[in-house]
Amino acid sequence: xxxxxxxxxxxxxxxxxxxxxxxxxxxxxxxxxxxDGGHASMPTLSVPCExxxxxxSAERMxxxxxxNEAFIAFLHRPKEEWAACRWxxxxxxxxxxxxxxxxxxxxxxxxxxxxxxLRNRTKADWYPNHAYIVLTLLKLVxxxxxxxxxxxxxxxxxxxxSASRLSxxxxxxxxxxxPSEAVETEKGRPPIQRSSSSPxxxxxxxxxxxxxxxxxxxxxxxxxxxAPRNMAVSAxxxxxxxxxxxxxxxxxxxxxxxxxxxxxxRLSTAGTILRASCDASLLVQALxxxxxxxxxxxxxxxxxxxxDLELDVLxxxxxxxxxxxxxxIAEINKMLRFLQPxxxxxNALRDHHxxxxxxxxxxxxxxEEGVIVSSVTRTYLGDVLDHCIVICDALQQxxxxxxxxxxxxxxxxxxxxxxxxRQLTTVTIIFLPLTFITGFFGQNFTxxxxxxxxxxxxxxxxxxxxxxxxxxLMHDMIYSWFVRLFRRKRILNIRKRARVASWPRxx
Numbered sequence: 287x288x289x290x291x292x293x294x295x296x297x298x299x300x301x302x303x304x305x306x307x308x309x310x311x312x313x314x315x316x317x318x319x320x321x322d323g324g325h326a327s328m329p330t331l332s333v334p335c336e337x338x339x340x341x342x343s344a345e346r347m348x349x350x351x352x353x354n355e356a357f358i359a360f361l362h363r364p365k366e367e368w369a370a371c372r373w374x375x376x377x378x379x380x381x382x383x384x385x386x387x388x389x390x391x392x393x394x395x396x397x398x399x400x401x402x403x404l405r406n407r408t409k410a411d412w413y414p415n416h417a418y419i420v421l422t423l424l425k426l427v428x429x430x431x432x433x434x435x436x437x438x439x440x441x442x443x444x445x446x447x448s449a450s451r452l453s454x455x456x457x458x459x460x461x462x463x464x465p466s467e468a469v470e471t472e473k474g475r476p477p478i479q480r481s482s483s484s485p486x487x488x489x490x491x492x493x494x495x496x497x498x499x500x501x502x503x504x505x506x507x508x509x510x511x512x513a514p515r516n517m518a519v520s521a522x523x524x525x526x527x528x529x530x531x532x533x534x535x536x537x538x539x540x541x542x543x544x545x546x547x548x549x550x551x552r553l554s555t556a557g558t559i560l561r562a563s564c565d566a567s568l569l570v571q572a573l574x575x576x577x578x579x580x581x582x583x584x585x586x587x588x589x590x591x592x593x594d595l596e597l598d599v600l601x602x603x604x605x606x607x608x609x610x611x612x613x614x615i616a617e618i619n620k621m622l623r624f625l626q627p628x629x630x631x632x633n634a635l636r637d638h639h640x641x642x643x644x645x646x647x648x649x650x651x652x653x654e655e656g657v658i659v660s661s662v663t664r665t666y667l668g669d670v671l672d673h674c675i676v677i678c679d680a681l682q683q684x685x686x687x688x689x690x691x692x693x694x695x696x697x698x699x700x701x702x703x704x705x706x707x708r709q710l711t712t713v714t715i716i717f718l719p720l721t722f723i724t725g726f727f728g729q730n731f732t733x734x735x736x737x738x739x740x741x742x743x744x745x746x747x748x749x750x751x752x753x754x755x756x757x758x759l760m761h762d763m764i765y766s767w768f769v770r771l772f773r774r775k776r777i778l779n780i781r782k783r784a785r786v787a788s789w790p791r792x793x
Contacts, residue, residue: 315395316402318388323381324395331402335378338546340553341369344562347553358386370564373549374535377542379404384537391416391529401525401537405495408627410634417638417657419526419570421631422624423541425580426587427488427520488540491620494521511591511614519584519617521624524577526570530656534569545576559662567663574632575670578677581625585680588618592684592691599691603698611688611695618685625678632671636664715759719751 316323337352339360346368352360365372376383379402388398397418400406411418492506512518522539529535538545549572552560560572592614599607638659757764 314399316385316388316398317395318385318393318398321385323385323398331379331381331384333378333380335376335380335383336542337377337383338373338375338542340373340375340550341366341371342373342553342561343368343370343564344556347561349550349554354380354383357383361386361390370532371566371569372533373553373566373569374533375542375546376535376537377540379537379539387527387535391527391531391533391535393527393529394418397527404523404539406523408624408631410631410638412638412657414656416527416529419528419574419631419635421524421574421577421628422494423522423524423538423545423577423580424491424584424621424624425520425541425544426583427518428516429518488520488522491519491521491617494624506613506616509610509613510617511595511610512587515587515591517587519621524573526573528566528570528657528659530658532564532566534566534573536573541580544580545573548576549573563660563662565660565663567659568666570635571663571666571670574628574667575673578625578628578670578673581621581677582673584621585677585684588614588681588684592687596687596691599695599698603695605695605699608692608695611692615685615688618681618688622678622681622685625674625681628674629671629678632667632674635659636667636671712760715756716752719755720748722751724748 313324335354335357337354337357339350339352339357341348341350348369350360374387376387381402384398384401387393388395392415394413394416397411397413397416400411400418400420406420408421409419490507492503492510496503507513507518510518520541522541524539525537527533527535536542536545549560549569552558552572555561560568595607595610595614636659638657
């Protein structure tokens with residue numbers, strides 16, 4: 287007798303999740319021409335965004351900053367004639383901004399759905415008038431204390447130890463649990479409508495694409511090897527559009543400024559290839575390069591942390607160190623899970639066949655040519671691929687070193703225990719005959735003439751018996767010791783003759 291899932295009380299049904307926008311078999315994608323994206327039950331994602339629009343040509347560059355409403359109004363204005371290329375950089379995910387960009391650029395509704403779904407895999411999708419790229423940004427950050435009043439009150443009513451733990455848990459990039467905040471729902475479903483006074487807050491590596499097991503996530507954050515150094519790894523999803531009208535659009539959850547800063551420096555400097563090319567595909571390459579480069583410090587800090595742990599293992603190995611190494615391997619595995627697919631992403635961009643432009647300085651005016659990845663961009667994408675391979679190889683080496691250290695810990699502890707057993711066995715073998723002889727002479731007999739021979743008679747019997755017992759029971763160990771001694775002496779003689787033969791001879 288079987289029951290369907292709907293008849294079981296032990297399984298969560300779709301309506302049990304706090305996500306009214308998601309239903310099995312629902313129409314895929316969000317239509318930017320409809321206020322609700324084509325889903326009547328879809329709640330909107332609304333947060334204030336920090337938006338930067340940069341128009342540039344080989345001779346000029348203009349940078350503008352907008353909020354949500356001002357940016358939506360700005361999109362209705364035509365691009366100025368002198369602007370050969372445009373970059374729209376959005377910090378924060380808000381449906382009104384995503385909808386405006388999608389409607390203005392004719393973005394596919396499946397791509398817009400991927401922008402709002404924060405559990406995507408790294409990939410590149412090609413559409414008739416644009417390409418969609420999604421990947422994960424990893425960077426090293428320092429946790430900071432939140433100024434939440436409710437949290438401060440909670441600390442005041444707890445013990446110092448508990449307050450310290452709660453404070454640390456708050457610092458590790460959790461989205462503040464306020465009723466007015468936009469958060470990501472689990473299982474990759476559309477977010478729930480909330481408004482906020484700030485964009486998305488960064489998340490720790492353990493909270494990115496994490497399960498619903500909050501206890502495990504909090505423990506992994508608390509026991510992280512970077513926690514004692516007041517550091518952590520932040521992870522967020524980045525979506526990039528390359529359109530046919532020579533425009534690049536990037537959506538960040540919280541770290542747009544980290545990528546925008548070096549990009550603006552390059553664009554504001556006349557003569558740089560990024561400025562002179564006026565090529566949106568090269569702009570996308572620069573974005574990918576900056577995102578990958580943000581992960582470079584991770585290899586350095588993990589090498590430093592693992593080096594300190596290696597010294598501890600070599601000097602005083604303990605079982606507790608294997609626990610720390612396991613946590614290190616878990617973090618490295620998760621970073622590799624997000625970084626390794628970037629290789630395939632870069633290769634997909636390099637292998638994309640499109641009609642190339644004759645020169646990198648040629649200006650484009652419309653989308654009739656489709657999405658173009660120039661030959662210059664394909665060349666520079668090789669540099670991004672090299673950086674990604676270097677990072678992944680370094681992390682793989684750290685992972686292998688961690689696994690080797692775990693093996694060394696258990697082998698060392700096992701060897702120490704075996705040595706203790708060997709020493710105990712040696713002592714037992716030596717004192718076994720002495721115990722027997724002592725027991726023999728300790729017999730409580732009246733007619734025992736050997737007791738009147740003196741102490742020398744006892745030792746005359748005990749010493750040969752002990753030596754004979756040791757030789758019989760330890761003959762294999764003694765034989766092996768003499769063999770090693772002979773071989774070592776022969777090796778030393780060969781080395782000595784080789785050194786003498788290498789000395790220069792006098793004429």
